Amino acid sequence: MVAKRCALCGQTKELELSHIVPKFVIRYLKKTSLGAIRNKENLNKVVQDGEKHYLLCGDCEDLFSIYETKFANKFFYPYMKDDVKEFNYDSDLYYFLTSVSWRSLYLDILDxxxxxxxxxxxxxxxxxxxxxxxxxxxxxxxxxxxxxxxENHILFFEDIKNMSTELVSTRPHTTFHRSITSYTFFNKELKTYATLTNMMGIILFTLYNKGEKERWENTEITNGVGLIKAANQVIESICADELVLILKDAEQDATKISEKQQEAINKKVKDRPEEFIKSKVFEDLKKDFDLKKGDTDK
Known part of the structure; x- marks a missing residue:
């Protein structure tokens, strides 16, 4: 621990290493991966955990953890494990989403x-x-x-059957379902500023300024009670273009894996074929392999 000023409450206390993307997401990613997770900056380096910073004191960490646990049990695990597609929510969800985006926003402003x-x-x-x-x-x-x-919005990256020809090779199911990220971006021309957080296909957008011609349907989480479904969601925004950039970056990153690391990955698959076939990784790879080329609105 380090004694510094807590980014949330402002008090000088012992700071803890705070996860930017909540720890339960990282745990589930590791649990459902055939091998280790890799560093985005160096794909040939194995990492044991997600991005962490000395950001919050113990009291503020404990405050956030209450809402993290609620989200994990009421939304994340039911969606990931039990294929639940419809969720009633209250203001606790809005609090959790705000807390996640705030962490990235705070650090990104400094940068x-x-x-x-x-x-x-x-x-x-x-x-x-x-x-x-x-x-x-x-x-x-x-x-x-x-x-x-x-505005807080949730987009569920559901299974898709076809995709524009240029993006089929980006392996969208694998890219979004088998990764985590969180960062703030802006578009000066369209005047949209937002934080994007991908939690293995549950994608959060927090908008700080929204362009005039944007269209968001069945995605917004209000600070109250409501219903969110993993169906009939529409985003017409520069934020959707950001998702395309993630896909293209992931495709490019795949070429940076060394031959030695690729051999190690192939060996794990060869040595544990039954485990691989039953894994979430194989499931997503199969969906990507079955994608049809062509124009799509998704």
Whole structure:
């Protein structure tokens, strides 16, 4: 532990290593993988855990963990293990989603400010993100009942049967269902700023500024009671383009795996064929192999 200022409550306390994507997601990814998980920055390096930072004190970690446990038991595991597609929710879900995006936003603002010229961000966007981060923090500390000017959306990456020809080779099921990530992005021209978090196909978008011509259907989670279904979801937004970028980056990353590491992966499959055939990895690979080429709205 390190004694520093907690990013949430602002008190100087012993900080804990906080996961950006919640730990239960990482555990499930490891549990359902045939082999080890790999570092996004160096695919030839095996990692035992997800991204962590000295961010929160123990009290704030404990506060967030309450909502993480609720999300894991009511949404994540039923969706992953039991194929549940319809969920009633209350304000606890909104709190959890806000807490996840806030972690990335807080760290990304620090990075944007330090490398503003490199990332091409301007003062107006930074000020918007800082304002939204402050509002989210006040809400998470329960000093305010809501957060002004943000929207939380969940997109379930469901099975698809066909895809545009240029994207078939990106292995979309494997890419989204077998990975985790969280980061903030912005589009200056369309004026959309958001944080994207992929939790093995449960994809969270928190919008801080939304472009004028965007269309979101059956995705928004309000700060109250509601119903969310893994069906009939529509996103017409630069955020959807971000998903395409993830697919293309994953395809490019696959070429960076060394021959030695590829041989090790192949050996695990060869040595444990029955386990591989029963695995979630094989299931997603088969769906990708069966994809048909052609135009699609998904």
């Amino acid at each position: 944007f400010v330090e490398h503003s010229e490199k990332v091409g961000i301007d003062l107006q966007i930074i000020n918007c993100l800082i304002e939204k981060e402050r509002g989210m923090r006040e809400y998470l500390l329960k000093k305010q009942p809501n957060v002004k000017g943000i």
